[in-house]
Each structure stands twice: as C-alpha cells, then as structure tokens.
Amino acid sequence: MITERDIIGKTHYGLNIYAHILSLYYPDEINIHLTGKQCELTKNPFNNDKVTLKLTNKNWLFMYEDIELSDFNGSPFDFAQLHYKLTGEILLKKLNDDLYLHIGEEKNFYHVKSINDTNDKIEIIPIVQSPVFSYFKAPVSNIYPERSITLTEIYELIRSESFKDRTIRLRTISTTSEARKYKATRFDYVTFSGIFSQRSDKYLLNHSGLLTIDFDHIQDIQELKEHILNDEYFETELMFISPSGDGLKWIIPIDLTKSGHQDYFKAISVYIREVYKLEIDKSGKDISRACFLPYDPEVYINPKYLT
Numbered sequence: 001m002i003t004e005r006d007i008i009g010k011t012h013y014g015l016n017i018y019a020h021i022l023s024l025y026y027p028d029e030i031n032i033h034l035t036g037k038q039c040e041l042t043k044n045p046f047n048n049d050k051v052t053l054k055l056t057n058k059n060w061l062f063m064y065e066d067i068e069l070s071d072f073n074g075s076p077f078d079f080a081q082l083h084y085k086l087t088g089e090i091l092l093k094k095l096n097d098d099l100y101l102h103i104g105e106e107k108n109f110y111h112v113k114s115i116n117d118t119n120d121k122i123e124i125i126p127i128v129q130s131p132v133f134s135y136f137k138a139p140v141s142n143i144y145p146e147r148s149i150t151l152t153e154i155y156e157l158i159r160s161e162s163f164k165d166r167t168i169r170l171r172t173i174s175t176t177s178e179a180r181k182y183k184a185t186r187f188d189y190v191t192f193s194g195i196f197s198q199r200s201d202k203y204l205l206n207h208s209g210l211l212t213i214d215f216d217h218i219q220d221i222q223e224l225k226e227h228i229l230n231d232e233y234f235e236t237e238l239m240f241i242s243p244s245g246d247g248l249k250w251i252i253p254i255d256l257t258k259s260g261h262q263d264y265f266k267a268i269s270v271y272i273r274e275v276y277k278l279e280i281d282k283s284g285k286d287i288s289r290a291c292f293l294p295y296d297p298e299v300y301i302n303p304k305y306l307t
C-alpha cells in the first residue's frame with residue numbers, strides 16, 4: 001500500500017509534486033526557484049497563470065497558497081488533486097507512477113519484482129556499464145595518467161580509508177595557501193570526463209559522458225545534497241564531499257549526441273544559479289578538469305552501478 005508519507009519521503013517534502021505538475025502546464029519554463037525553505041512566487045495554473053503561487057516548507061512539508069485567493073491553499077496532495085481530479089489511493093498510485101517513484105518495489109531503481117507480486121518469475125536486471133576515465137597519482141603536476149578506472153572503482157576508493165589520513169590532515173590546515181599546496185602535492189586525482197593520454201583537452205582519447213559540477217564553500221552540505229539528489233531534471237552518478245570538507249562534487253551524465261561538453265556546462269550553470277542561487281566552479285567547463293579524491297564514507301553512487 002502506498003502512503004502519503006512514502007511519497008513525501010521521495011519527493012523532497014512534496015516539492016517535486018508541484019514541480020511535476022507545473023511542468024505539465026509550463027513545459028518550457030523553470031517554474032520553481034527555491035531559496036531556503038521558501039520558493040519564489042511562480043505561475044498558478046488555477047489562477048489564470050498569474051505569478052501568485054507561493055510554496056513554503058512548513059514542518060518539513062511544502063504547502064501552497066495563492067497571494068490573491070484567500071481560500072486557495074493546502075498540501076501537495078491537494079494540489080495534485082486539483083490537476084488529476086483524483087483522490088485517495090488512486091491519486092497516490094498516479095503520483096507514484098507519474099513521478100517514477102517505484103514505491104512498493106523491492107529494488108525500486110531497477111524496476112524489479114514488486115513486493116506485492118506473487119508471481120515467481122524474476123525479471124533479469126541488465127548490466128549497466130560503469131563509465132571509465134583516467135586516474136592520476138599525486139602530485140597534480142603529474143599530467144600522465146597511471147591507468148584508466150571505472151566510476152564504481154572510484155566509489156569504492158573514496159569510501160575506503162585509502163585517502164582518510166591525508167583528508168583529515170588537510171582539514172586541520174588553517175592557511176589557505178598551505179592547504180592548497182598540501183592538496184596539490186598529496187592527493188591523487190581523476191579526470192571524470194574522459195580518458196587522456198596526458199591531462200589536456202587536446203589529448204582526450206575518449207569522453208566518458210560525465211560532467212563534474214563543483215560547489216564550493218557550502219554552509220549546509222547535507223541540505224544541498226538532499227536537494228540535488230531529488231532534482232527532477234538531473235540524474236546523479238556520483239556525489240561526495242570535497243577534500244576541504246566545505247564543498248560538494250556532483251558528477252552527472254551528459255548526452256554528447258545532443259550538445260557539447262561546454263554547452264552543457266553553461267546551461268547547467270544557469271540552472272544552478274536560477275534554482276539553487278549558487279555559483280559553481282567554472283573549471284568544470286574543461287574536459288580535462290582534475291578532481292582530487294578525498295575520504296568520504298557517505299559517498300553516493302547511482303544504485304544502477306551496484307547490481
């Protein structure tokens with residue numbers, strides 16, 4: 001049985017329900033701009049498309065109201081009911097299906113056998129190929145890769161204690177220049193966007209289909225991680241806290257058959273600025289961008305790589 005609590009837990013306190021419904025009315029627009037626990041006013045499809053819809057996180061649930069209509073307010077499910085004209089379990093099932101939440105499935109990411117499915121036939125899970133890119137030994141002045149490595153292998157390295165001592169040491173250094181020097185000389189690194197014969201865009205051998213987004217000097221990393229993992233537009237491949245401890249590395253897939261690496265980076269930069277009110281490190285535009293590897297026991301990897 002699907003419950004409201006199940007859905008709230010998978011939709012960033014209900015915010016993604018609003019985002020989904022608004023995208024159906026305004027498909028070519030970014031409709032939700034979150035700042036802290038409140039969103040900027042946005043268009044209300046139930047009030048003649050006026051920019052009067054207000055979304056606010058109240059006790060870990062995003063509630064809506066219209067600044068013009070005193071009786072127009074409620075929960076994400078009330079809002080969904082206005083659109084779908086459904087109620088109760090039927091509405092919850094519709095949201096589960098439309099938002100691809102996979103509630104009630106044993107391994108919801110892979111669309112495998114449902115908990116309530118009494119059929120003994122087991123669906124075969126396809127093998128997902130892990131992206132491959134170059135791995136470099138410290139220092140960063142070393143521009144020749146030691147080997148190629150997979151995303152899954154990097155995940156295992158980051159969560160192991162391989163880089164623990166140097167990560168702890170770096171975070172005790174108070175001088176910015178000393179910390180930068182220590183990181184540059186002690187930390188191994190990778191080029192997530194591809195395999196290189198040497199670290200330079202012109203020596204790219206094969207693009208991995210990955211793009212690195214750097215968030216620096218973040219006050220509440222856990223809150224940002226939660227927002228990003230629930231972002232309806234992007235699939236997270238890997239995410240971990242930076243060596244300094246106050247930043248976040250976000251690795252996402254891009255489709256190079258549709259646009260170029262730099263074009264994706266520019267578009268995503270604008271999106272991050274508009275939606276999250278954050279500026280990202282511009283070095284991500286470089287295909288050969290170096291990313292230092294820290295210790296993070298809570299590193300996230302897309303579950304599809306853990307079959």
